Amino acid sequence: MDNKKRTLIQAAAAFLQNAHVTGFFTGKIYTGAGKNVCVPGLNCYSCPGALGACPVGSLQNALSAWKFRFPYYVLGLMVFFGAVFGRLVCGFLCPFGFLQELLFRIPSPRKLRTFRGDASLRYVKYAVLIIMVIILPMAHKFTPFYCKYLCPSGTLSGMLLSAADSRLRGLFGWIFTWKALVLTAVVLSSIVIFRPFCKYLCPLGAFYSLFNRASAVRLAVDSGKCTGCGACARVCDMAVNPAASPNHSECIRCGKCVSRCPHGALCFTVFSRPVGVRVPEVISPLDERPERDNK
Amino acid sequence: MERRRNILTAALMGAAVLLIAAGLVMGQNAQVLAKATRICLECIGIG
Ligand code: SF4
Ligand code: SF4
Numbered sequence: 001m002d003n004k005k006r007t008l009i010q011a012a013a014a015f016l017q018n019a020h021v022t023g024f025f026t027g028k029i030y031t032g033a034g035k036n037v038c039v040p041g042l043n044c045y046s047c048p049g050a051l052g053a054c055p056v057g058s059l060q061n062a063l064s065a066w067k068f069r070f071p072y073y074v075l076g077l078m079v080f081f082g083a084v085f086g087r088l089v090c091g092f093l094c095p096f097g098f099l100q101e102l103l104f105r106i107p108s109p110r111k112l113r114t115f116r117g118d119a120s121l122r123y124v125k126y127a128v129l130i131i132m133v134i135i136l137p138m139a140h141k142f143t144p145f146y147c148k149y150l151c152p153s154g155t156l157s158g159m160l161l162s163a164a165d166s167r168l169r170g171l172f173g174w175i176f177t178w179k180a181l182v183l184t185a186v187v188l189s190s191i192v193i194f195r196p197f198c199k200y201l202c203p204l205g206a207f208y209s210l211f212n213r214a215s216a217v218r219l220a221v222d223s224g225k226c227t228g229c230g231a232c233a234r235v236c237d238m239a240v241n242p243a244a245s246p247n248h249s250e251c252i253r254c255g256k257c258v259s260r261c262p263h264g265a266l267c268f269t270v271f272s273r274p275v276g277v278r279v280p281e282v283i284s285p286l287d288e289r290p291e292r293d294n295k
Numbered sequence: 296m297e298r299r300r301n302i303l304t305a306a307l308m309g310a311a312v313l314l315i316a317a318g319l320v321m322g323q324n325a326q327v328l329a330k331a332t333r334i335c336l337e338c339i340g341i342g
Contacts, residue, residue: 035331036324045331046338053331057338061330062323073318074327080311083304148337158339168341176340214303271304272297 006092006254014095016051017041023048027165038074040081041094042204044147047157048164055081056133056151056204060144064137078207086215087208090198091252096153097198097205103190104237112193114239121200122250129203146203148175152183194237198252209249217253218269219246225265232257232266242266 017039020030030051039052055078062071081089090097104111132146147154158176162168189196198205212218219242226243233241235256240248242257246266258266267274318324336342 029332029334031332033328036328038327044335044338046335050331053327057335058327058330062326065326069321069323071318071323072314072321073323076311076314076316076318079307079314083307083311144335144337147335148342151338154335154338155340158341161334161339168339171341173341175342179340211307214300214307216304216308218300271301 003256009092010098010101013041013093014098017043017095018047018049018051020049020051023050023164024160025164027161027163027168029161038077040085040089042096042151042153042202043094044151044153044157046154046161048160050157054153057144057147057154060133060137060146063134064141064143066141068138079211082208082211082215084216085208086212086217086247086253087205087249087251088215088217088253089208090195090205091254094204096202097195097252100186100190100195100197103187104194106191108191110192113237118199118239124200125202125206128201129206133203149178150182150201152179152186152197155179155183195252199238199250205252212249212251213247216271218272219251219253219258220267220269220272220274221246222265222267225263226261227263227265229262232261235260 023029027048029046029048032051034051035045035053037052038055038058039050040055042056043050043052043054045052045054045057055074058074059071059078062069062074085093128146128150132150136145137143155176158168158172158179162172186197186201193199221243228243230241230243232243236242236251237254237256238250238252240251240257242248242251243265253268255268258268267276269275
């Protein structure tokens with residue numbers, strides 16, 4: 001499988017989750033049975049094309065319901081996706097992750113692989129998950145804090161809806177202005193940094209990262225073949241060293257390292273059985289720059 | 296080590312299926328459907 005195939009899978013997944021095409025013209029969202037089920041990735045249910053429910057929005061809605069009941073159904077779906085795929089969802093199935101990857105392909109004078117504070121900032125997404133998705137919605141009934149104050153996927157949905165329905169535009173106030181600023185920051189930083197929202201803010205990425213070590217799909221290193229050359233770590237856009245930590249919580253299972261390893265030491269496994277997916281021979285904007293620029 | 300990890304994976308998948316089934320029995324999917332089929336004002340920046 002090459003990188004084009006991964007891009008095709010990402011595009012197909014984004015389309016399948018947003019195939020209610022007429023919604024983009026009428027400003028009316030899909031109201032069918034598909035919305036009984038949460039999709040695996042971050043995809044706002046108010047997107048005019050959305051065919052399924054957003055797991056993060058559904059979880060907050062369940063937690064903030066007036067009569068609290070443990071959210072068995074939503075949590076069950078999220079744990080299922082996590083247990084099977086881990087962050088493979090991020091690398092292949094999430095429309096918002098795909099959007100950021102497309103933005104990263106826009107040429108810019110400088111692309112940042114990592115920077116001072118990068119590692120610490122990655123913990124922020126866990127705080128977003130715990131505080132904005134779990135604690136605050138439970139404490140403050142009917143308010144999905146993450147959706148209301150942060151989610152850029154929701155803002156994008158609002159923009160798409162208001163493009164088709166001008167009445168909505170008159171209702172936008174300071175919250176929309178704030179959220180539009182967040183979205184703008186995510187879009188602009190995505191041109192320079194690979195998936196900044198996924199790295200630093202996404203509560204769903206944080207949730208799935210907890211499963212990376214125990215999901216059915218994993219990465220494995222053959223220590224007999226690995227020479228420690230570091231080629232895999234140098235190509236990883238998430239700044240992971242897969243030879244040292246193949247199931248690191250930041251790995252989105254893009255597979256780039258698997259095909260870059262000159263010794264074939266890395267492979268995907270499903271329940272510890274190797275599967276022959278040598279994903280992309282990718283040219284990432286980060287690879288085209290001299291090493292000193294990637295600091 | 297790998298064997299233990301696979302057992303954990305299978306246990307997580309099993310637990311997830313049980314959670315989903317329990318949620319379906321309680322009709323929690325209807326709560327998801329009801330929220331997802333109305334435009335979420337908070338999500339789009341109005342509420
Ligand atoms: S981290 Fe979040 S936004 Fe990024 S790909 Fe994963 S689920 Fe999607
Ligand atoms: S290059 Fe390898 S280690 Fe890095 S995110 Fe992709 S699969 Fe994970």
